[in-house]
Amino acid sequence: MIKLLRKIHLFYSALIFLFFVLLFWPFFYFGTRNPKYYSFLNKARTSFSFLVTATTGIFFNFQFEKKLDKNQTYIYCANHSSNLDIIVFCLLAKGRYHFMGKEELKKNPVLGIFFKTIDIAVSRESKISSFRAFKKAGENLENGMSLIIFPEGRIDDVYPPVLQEFKNGPFRLAIDYNIPIVPVSVVNLWQFMWDNGLKYGTRPGIVDIYVHEPISTVTLAGDNADVLKDEVFKKINSKL
Template sequence: MLYSVLIKLFKVLFWLGRVKVEGRENIPAQGGVILAANHLSFWDPVVIAAVVNRKIHYMAKEELFENIFLASFFSRLNAFPVKRGLPDRKALKKSLVLLEEGKVLGIFPEGTRSKTGELSKPQHGIAMLALKGKAPVVPVACIGTKKIFPWGWFSPVVIIIGKALIYEEFYDAKVTTALLEGISKDIMDRISLLHNN
C-alpha cells in the first residue's frame, strides 16, 4: 500500500521534472529478474521504481534498519537489510526466495554511492545471485540523479535500461572467485557502456 502510494506520487514529480527513460521494454514482464544499477544518489532506487512497471524489492544497507521506525518504513517499501562488505547469508537467502517467487530484485553492485560520479568496482554478490537464482540481470544506468534535489530540479535525469544478461552457461559450473569476478565485471561493464553512451 505505502509502496504504491509513494510510487504514484513520485511518478508525477519525476514527470514534472522530465525524467527520461530509455529501454523500459528490456525488463521482462514476468518472472524473477535482477535490476543492477550504478549508485549516485539516495534517489536512485526511487527514480528506478517510479519508471519501472513492476514492483521492486531492494537490498538496503543494514544501518537503515537500526531504528525501529525506519525499519518498519523501509520494510513497507519492500526493502530488506544487507550487511555491506561481508557475506550475508540471510540477505542472500531472502534474495533467492524473491527471485524464485518471480519478483524483481534491485541491487547496486558497487555496494555504496559514488562520491565522484565515476563507477566503482562491483562486489561479487550480484554474480552469486545471478548464478544461484538462475535469473537474468538487467543493467540500468542512472544519469544525473545526484543533482535531482533540491537545487537540481531542472537538471536532466536519464535512466537507461539495457538488454537482459543471462549467464546460463555457468549455472551448473563450480563457483570460483574468478568466475564471480568475471561475471560481476561484465555486469558493471554493461552498466558503464549505458552510462557513457
C-alpha cells in the same frame, strides 16, 4: 545566484516530499502489514515516486535497449550517485520487486518501514548479515520478486561520481537462481541531485536512464560470477 536557486529548490523538494509521505503513509503502512499486499505496496511506491518528482520538476527519459518482459523476474543492477536512484526504480520496475540496501536504512524515518518489511537491509561488515540477506533475496527471487541492488554498495564521496568497484553478491545470486541481470545506467541524475542534495542543492530537469538488454545467466556456472560482474560493470560504465 545559481547556488541559491539550487538550495531553494532543495527546500521546496523537501516540503513536497514530506507532503506526499504524509499523504501516502496510510497506504505504505497497510501495504507493509502482510506480504500478500506487496504488489499493492509497489503500486503505491510507483505513484508516490511519480508525484514527488513531477511536482518538483524532475522527469525521466528511459531508453530501452530491449523491451523488458513484465512477467519476468529480474535482478536490476545500477550505478548509485543519488538518493533519487530508489525513485528511478520505483518507476522502472514492474510487478513484484524489492530493494537491497545498507543496514542503516532501517533507521531512516521514511525508508525504515520498507527495509523492515518488503526490502532487505544488509550490514556489509558482517558475514552473517550478508549471508542472511542474500538467502532471503534468493527466496524472494524464487517467489517471483525482482531484486533491485546497487552493487557499488554506497554513494561514493567522489564528485563528479565515478563508478566504483562492484560487490560479488548479486552476480552469484543471478547465477545460482538463473535470473537474468538488467544493467541500468543512471546517466546524469547526479547533476540534478547528488547524494542527498545537501552539498550542492537540487534542480529540475530531465534525467536520462539507459536500460541495457538483460543478460541471461542460464548457461553460467558459479565460478563465472567475476566474469558476469565485469560485463555488467562495463555495460553500465559505457553510458556514464
